[in-house]
Amino acid sequence: MKKYVILFFAFITTVLNAQWNKTAFNIAYRYTGRNVLQAGLEFKANAAREQSLVFGVSMLYTSVLHQDKFLPEANIYYTNIKSQLMGVSVNPYSIEPRIGFSLFNFMYLNTGYAFPIHKEKYFKGITFGVQFNIAPVKNSAFYDRLKLM
Template structure:
């Protein structure tokens, strides 16, 4: 068989596969990606962060993430758990995504900026503003540095 015959057969097979693929479209997916995350944060002390999150795309180049969880710390000779909610806006859909974030606890409001690697690893910096000081606890305010890992449970490529 010569090269022209082989090319003709290959094009015919690929055309048949294309027609078959059009008859069986890929299944539709939920627009939300969700999962757990774990991280470390320094703001007037060290915190271990654990949360659940959901991420959606309002268009092809922007992403928004909503998360809720808890910050764990050892201060004043005891373990303290502080609930937290956050909202993250990823600006682009490139490998490194710049983001802006706002976090709210019963004691602080913390705006942040940072970079994310495929929205899987977030590195952020911000400043926490004290809104309420916990009794028998130091103020949680000042510069905020954070590193988080987001684990998607329902990630899909199509």
């Protein structure tokens, strides 16, 4: 567990030194066989308006057998101008490919399937979730712009 926490904080430090206008905080709710709350950071790797490649790290909170669990997670999302979203997330218990919709990179609505990779199958089966990305600066390059004719 110590390795995951150290990697999480190393990534946060790297992102904080990067450009703030491509970074956003995320807050999410997901159902992956159980209720999960999520908070973390997202970083938009490109500057294109037509498509986005977003990398992120988060901490998941869930209750397992009446015990609180905090788990690290890494994810990657691709979105295009048609608001289609594809991505995958990995945590110590599962790999979750996802598809869904993106609203200007501000809100993600997604569904997918959790494939367990641990002997304790806390996360398995069909998943769905909603995620909000909140940029810390005004006129952030993280959000996609509405293209007007």
